[in-house]
Amino acid sequence: MKRTVFVVDDHPVIRWGYISLINQEPDLEVCGEADTAFEALDKIPEASPDLAIVDISLAGMNGIELTKQLQVLHPDLPVLIVSMHDEVLYGDRALRAGARGYIMKREVRTKIVEAIRRLLSGGSYLSDQMSTRLLNQYQGGRFDERSPIERLSDRELEVFELYGRGYSTREIAEALFISRKTVESHRNRIKDKLGLESTSQFLQRAVQWVQKLS
Numbered sequence: 001m002k003r004t005v006f007v008v009d010d011h012p013v014i015r016w017g018y019i020s021l022i023n024q025e026p027d028l029e030v031c032g033e034a035d036t037a038f039e040a041l042d043k044i045p046e047a048s049p050d051l052a053i054v055d056i057s058l059a060g061m062n063g064i065e066l067t068k069q070l071q072v073l074h075p076d077l078p079v080l081i082v083s084m085h086d087e088v089l090y091g092d093r094a095l096r097a098g099a100r101g102y103i104m105k106r107e108v109r110t111k112i113v114e115a116i117r118r119l120l121s122g123g124s125y126l127s128d129q130m131s132t133r134l135l136n137q138y139q140g141g142r143f144d145e146r147s148p149i150e151r152l153s154d155r156e157l158e159v160f161e162l163y164g165r166g167y168s169t170r171e172i173a174e175a176l177f178i179s180r181k182t183v184e185s186h187r188n189r190i191k192d193k194l195g196l197e198s199t200s201q202f203l204q205r206a207v208q209w210v211q212k213l214s
Contacts, residue, residue, distance in 0.1 A: 002026075002027055002028060002029040003027060003028055003029070003050045003051070003120050004028075004029050004030070004031035004047070004048070004049045004050050004051075005022050005028060005029070005030050005031065005049055005050065005051050005052070005053060005116060006030070006031060006032045006033070006034070006040070006043070006044055006047050006049035006051070006052045006053070007019060007022075007030055007032070007033045007034075007052075007053045008033070008034045008035075008036075008037065008039075008040045008052065008053065008054045008055060008058065008063070008066065009033075009035065009053075009054075009055040009058075009082070010035045010036065010055065010057075010058055010059055010177060011035075011055075012035070014055070014105075015033050015035070017108070017109075018030070018053060018108070018112070019033065021108075021109070021112060021113065022112075022113070022116070025113060028113070028116065031047045031048075031049050032044070032046075032047035032049065035058075036058060036059060036060055036061075037058050037060060037061035037062070037063070037065065037066035037069070038060065038061065040052070040054075040066060041066070041069060041070075041073070044070070044074065044077075045073075045074075049077065050077075050078075050120060051077070051078050051079075051080065051116060051119055051120055052070065052077055052078070052079050052080070053079075053080050053082060053112075053116075054066055054067060054070075054079055054080070054081055054082065054099075055081075055082050055083070056081055056082065056083035056084075056085060056090060056094070056158075057083070057084065057085070057158060057175070057176055057177075058177075059176070059177035059178065062154055062155055062158070063081055063082075063083070063094075064081070064090075064093055064094055064097045064099075064154045065097075065154065067079045067081065067094065067097040067098050067099050068097045068098060070098070071097070071098035078100040078101070078119040078120070079098065079099045079100060079101075080099065080100065080101040080102075080103065080112075080115055080116065080119055080125065081094040081099045081101065081102045081103070082103055082104075082105055082108060082112075083102065083103075083104060083105065084104070084105045084106075085158065085161055087102055087104055087126075087127060087129075087130045090102070090157070091126060091130050093154060093157075100119045100123075100124045100125070101115050101118065101119050101124055101125030101126065102125070102126055102127075102130065103115050103125065103127070104127070107127070111127075148193060148194050148195070149194075149209065151193050152190060152193060155176075155186060156186050156189060156190050156193075158176060159172055159176070159183060159186040159187060159190065160190050160206050160209070161206070161209075161210060162175060162176075163187070163202070163203060163206040164203075164206030164207045164208075164209055164210030164211075165210055166207075169183050169184060169187075187199075187202065190202065
């Protein structure tokens with residue numbers, strides 16, 4: 001009997017790629033798909049999948065918030081988060097939200113089937129690099145939930161990272177499927193939370209933070 005997977009991603013081409021990879025496996029099958037968190041919450045009860053693949057950067061409710069909802073509504077459903085973002089901080093947030101695995105989009109083609117099988121067998125999936133870095137952070141006492149960055153919401157953190165990687169406001173809006181005004185609102189809230197007075201200070205801090213993660 002095939003194990004079933006539900007795919008949540010707001011890019012049709014990427015969804016098709018997941019579906020193609022998964023359906024090639026003799027014991028796996030995609031049982032449904034959605035391009036928003038709200039559509040996923042509507043479809044998953046009827047599809048009754050064995051596992052959900054969730055993109056972190058969904059329009060509206062993002063993947064981490066969706067994972068939290070799924071843990072309440074379907075606590076036995078393992079969630080595999082897929083993201084283009086740095087895995088160290090986002091991976092930790094995903095795990096705290098209830099995800100059982102985290103995989104970078106650049107690793108999907110070679111690693112996603114392995115990750116799916118590991119979660120379906122009751123395990124979890126993190127890259128070796130991420131496992132090592134998170135373990136070192138906890139053992140060294142360097143992971144501080146009270147740090148200013150940790151006070152940012154999941155969406156604010158996405159915006160902050162993309163600014164740090166050199167994205168413009170327009171490019172961030174396009175990447176996250178939100179308006180430029182919404183991006184600017186997030187930027188202003190981030191400045192307030194981090195105690196930054198100017199946009200130049202904000203951009204400098206974002207770049208420094210991204211460089212520190214690398």
